[in-house]
Amino acid sequence: MAPRLERFVSPGKGNGLRATASIRRGELVYSTEPLACCVSNRLARDVCHHCFTRRETLLRCSHCKMARYCNISCQKQAWSGHKRECKCLRSLLPRIPTDSVRLAARLIFALLSTSKGSSEELYTLEEHESHLSSMPEQKKQGLSQLASMLDLYLQQEVLGLAQEMTSALPPSCQEPLSLIAKVTCNCFTISDGELQEIGVGLYPSLSLLNHDCRPNCVMVFEGTKLQLRAVRDINPEEELTISYIETLSLTEDRRRQLEDQYHFMCHCQHCDSQDKDELMLSGDEASWSLLKEALPRLEGQKAESDWQALLESCSHLLSTIGANVPDDNLYKLRITDVALDASIHLGLWEEAVKYGERTLPVYRQYYPDPHPVHGVQLMRIGKLQHYLERIEDALDTFKQAYQIIKLTHGDSHPLTTDLLMKMEECRAEMDQQSSIARRHLSRTP
Template sequence: MVSALYQLIPDERKRSKAVATRKIPAGTEFVFHPLVTVVNAEESVCENCLLFGEGSLRCSRCKQVRYCSAECQAESWTKGMHKHWCKKQRPDFPSDLKLLLRLALALKQGGPLAETFDELIAAQDMLSPIHQVQFEHNAKIIHAILPHWSEADLITIQAKNLRNSFTVTDGRLFDIGSGVYPLASRHLNHSCYPNCGVSFRGPQMMVKTLVELKEGDELCINYCDPIVPLKRRRKALEDQYAFKCTCEACTGGGWFETSRQGRKTADEIDVNAEEALNAIFRSSISEQILLVLGTDPDNIIQARQKVFTTLNIPPIFLNISVLSLATSRSSSLRTSANWSESASYGLYVLAYYLLIYPPAYALVGLHASDLAITMWNAGGWEGMEYIIYAGILRSSDQVLLLLGLCVPPNIGGRELSAARQFAPSFCGLTLNDNLYHKHHISPELVLDSRSAYLDFTEPIKLPM
């Protein structure tokens, strides 16, 4: 038994899986600690808390890492790993060598997380020639610094890290580093339609349920972006994680078959992305999709089926190259304050996301928040546009509150406050607004009150 909420059970295909032992509400949070982390080249990220801070302090000995405060610097030295690698890490080390050095030192120190890392799968026989050469090169360098580690063992460590490391992100999902979270790797399998989302609070990994889980449901996160087409997604998973995905989004029937076939057909079309977007804009199909999805926020799968049975969606709508162009255009136009045109591209991107991503998916909430701000600046919305705008805004608020990401501040104006109360969510997540008003409490407090903060520090022994 892992906790009162889920347990690990053996699985013939996946080795093991985490299944709910009872109903788990949406927004329930699980905390996983890192064995090691490494920040990227961003100088304003604190080495200890992995948060951004001004006036960073630099380590006076190695002069390679920064801290946001004297307290973080002291904690990194006394409780963290910095004193073990301070003089061993060379200034020219790239991130992968830094992580390997820290991993080797942490494994030498031992402890529950190190024991769990030893249990992880390396699948060295499936390493690509490029990885094999790179790992051998790295092993020689670290072996010269830590001679008690053999080059063969260092290659094994890198193979395990390849299969199990996580990208650490900030509240807007920007990469700030990478980390090894052995218990999360051991407990949580992949799905291209996950029911749990990953975010980070400093170096701690926060895993939250995106929807309510029933007893017996498996808890899954995604190892790669579900928006990537099936063939490319499967290849990426096999190359890095050494398995062939058989989740419902890849093999299931019903809506998943409709989605899979629609995307396959779209990506086989030799399309001019610019012309395709112009055709999509002329048809107003994005706005129609958002309106249909907004009519049934409690059952997003049913709403998606309704989209494909009631609307004449052109095959080019789901083409990935068209989506890539629209995403780029929306962002660049928003940066240059061309609000109306940016909103047109952003509406298409949001409609595409809501047809593919799981309910309450982080990227949907972040894009919806950017789009709500863009539409607010564009102004002039009324009627159907107002309904769409209000739904986008509330969807953004709900998803980001659920996941604990950066919720945009109140942009201002009575119209905006009304919009936040007005329309249904488009993201398949409905919170009880009447509860907030009745008890005069904020949505944040409601979410916190039903979150279970479970702190995993001990490895789990599975039955043989």
């Protein structure tokens, strides 16, 4: 365990993690592999189930027909963790259990494995909160259904292993409902370098991190490895915090999501001051209310990948109602972002860069600290500018992205390496253009 953090009792929050020494922003505080993880069902065909790399073509497990791998090497390395899961998946075909059920089962298999030692000494699975006692009855019923699915899923594999499970699992995890509740409350969404969700995982010690809507640390992933990095200078004995949710929302909405999902009311400084709410709701209320009401319909079109209709809807809203609302308004920003996504999917690069550039000043206001979301947005816009041969603009945007990404992802992360390569490409192209221009001038009489 790195000596830079330690467990402590955080006033009003319970368990937490704090720094044992000064930490500079951008420094790697902690790095760990998951105790258990799985690729999300919706991306099961697109992501390697061992290294979590996206690929266009993947080898498929010939038995369960679900797990996919980059190559034979990934498949062999994954087999020790997949062999029990494979049997369970085959027993349910063509049904596929939910991500949380598969993760809970993988956790059991990891704990049953004699080769899986407990390297997570800060926080044991037994100590993880299930929050069942404070959970609304409706949510508890939903978890009960998942627990029943877990029982059914495990039926084939754990037959005759009851004794082994009793000795390997903590008492509070032997009951399916409690285990499912612990998993859903404490798992982390695993994302790729561009912050797109690819899976879920359990990282027990980092479950000690408490939430803040303006945290001093961020988490990024390299494959399944979770890296905790500081985004502000942190003093010895200062608590380390992360955000459990996407923070670009109104205080009321953030608090509701945190209470529904994690069972606490947030009283961080950002929430208690509600310092960005007025800006997020700037402009004519009658107009932005219509934008807010349109969002569920737009999200539905996005879920159906109806990109043409989606872009037409966004374009109409932004050119009519949106004209009365400043770009800072939260709902206008969301619709502009949706228009950006739709334009990219349709290959309309001029449209995409127009929408993307409108979001950048707003992102700068809402993400005052180095934040992966801001860095990735800059990188996306830089790639569009580069494709459209706006080389100087692209280099400037890439430089802004690099100032963020080098702190949030670190120098060795693949996204940082990709960004440095893009910057070098821009410089080389600018040098080539200058060289051509000089030769042209030298030939002019």
